[in-house]
Amino acid sequence: MRISGWNILFFVVSSAMALVSWSLYSICNDPDNELANYHEWSVLQSTGSRYQGQLVEPIVLVKAADDEGYDLVGVLSSGGKSRVWIMANPRIRPFVKTMPPDGKVRITHQDFDAIRSATKLNKETEQFLANSIQD
DSSP states (O other), X not given: OOOOHHHHHHHXXXXXXXHXXXXXXXXXXXXXXXXXXXXXXXXXXXXXHHTXXXXXXXXXXXXXXXTTOOOXXXXXXXXXXXXXXXXXXXXXXXXXOEESTTOOBOBOXXXXXXXXXXXXXXXXXXXXXXXXXOO
């Protein structure tokens, strides 16, 4: 049986594509991936810009803020003069992301229950919100 040049070329190209696909998959699913982390921060930042100055509602929920299904929760800051955006379900470390990054929030038990019933929180974000409860 004779192997043609086309068969060898097909094998090399297929192998290269499989290697690249596997590498990209591994990189994107790594919780320490800095490149994917930039995307999560950009989702927070763009949502914050879109809702800037809208302080009427104490809590704003943005479901699937991008094509990847990130849910965001906007709560009033401790001083009530700005909004702090919290990513409900980040996949990349740190697992609590707020915009601004040092944003301080104060919520009630009712707010906490409403947020938990409206979206799925990862355990770190849920703990962050639980620690922000002040009645």
